[in-house]
Amino acid sequence: MEANEQPPRKDRKSSPSERRRFPRPERAASDEALQPPALQPLRFSTRDLEPAAQFAAWQAYVAPLVDVRLPDNTPQDASFPADHIAWNLGGMLIVQQDTPPHSYMRSQAKVKANLIDHWHISVLRDGRTWTEVDGHVLEGEPGKVELRSLGHPFRGRSTEATSLSLFLPRELLFDVPTPVEIENNIALSGVFTSMLIEYLDSVEDNLSRFAATDLPHVVQTVRNMIVASVSTSAAQSTGVEQHSALAVTERVRRFVESNLTSGELTVEQICRELGISRTRLYQIFEQYGGVHHYIQRRRLLSAHAALSDPANREQIIDIAFAVGFSSAAHFSRAFSKEFGYSPREARNLTIPRYVGQVASPTSPGGNHSFEEWLKTLGYYH
Structure with a gap:
């Protein structure tokens, strides 16, 4: 896929004109000229591969995070057109993803084998997911914000889905207000969660335009909105x-x-x-x-x-x-x-x-x- 080519994206539940926008800070024209866009995405797509090779390529790409499988009774050589676009804001990763149906697992062995123990925030644009942690199953659907730890095993399955994911280092949420303590595999709710979704809509639309000076403010704003959502959510009910x-x-x-x-x-x-x-x-x-x-x-x-x-x-x-x-x-x-x-x-x-890099995950250079x-x-x- 060409570096400036946008992969096909599924229609969302609401069009951009129907969603409220958080405006970007206004700059003078001279400031804009001095601050070019800072982020360049890391793109991966299976669409240019032979259908029989698509799923194996996707398995290899997401292996640092999860092991994935096709649904039962699906041939291993079935096509698997999937897209993954990652943006590195320095203090946070944003991932736009489109996938066909599949199951996923982050096993105890995988947790132990690597150091990826961040918080994962997931916002479904369409589709459904079911994720189980220690016997507790959380159903994901559009309009929900899910939060779980990559430092703890989980497994689940997904229909055909489009999602926006955030990966946040644990340090970013260390100072949540006491006595609030973040729990695992929860759905956030309430007015702050609705505001968070609206803000993420705006962030997603501006990823290719943010200047370097914008990025720390974006990370801090997202962090503050997540903390507010966690602090006021009534959905914290794990064991x-x-x-x-x-x-x-x-x-x-x-x-x-x-x-x-x-x-x-x-x-x-x-x-x-x-x-x-x-x-x-x-x-x-x-x-x-x-x-x-x-x-x-x-x-x-x-x-x-x-x-x-x-x-x-x-x-x-x-x-x-x-x-x-x-x-x-x-x-x-x-x-x-x-x-x-x-x-x-x-x-x-x-x-x-605070600057993303364009690089092929499989490129030796x-x-x-x-x-x-x-x-x-x-x-x-």
């Missing part, structure tokens, strides 16, 4: 045990992020400061490969952000020590294992802040992919 585990997990995540650079960030310190037992801590973080593994991965991501920042000219060894590694050799081995390239190569990536955007989300802002 007490799951709620307790998720609350403790979020507290540990916040503590780890606040103390990444400390050489004294240990299991003992976490348990002491948060008042939880080692057994409880190990149980909750077993799905992430253990507490030590989780901390190391967060440190590696912090180092990756520093190395990829064109304005940061610190020595690699200084960056390694700053994020809590005590050995240059250990840091280099761990970094290469996590990202598939060395710290020195990461320095040459120079991923720009491309520095970026949707998987990399997911992994490093939230570290370039």
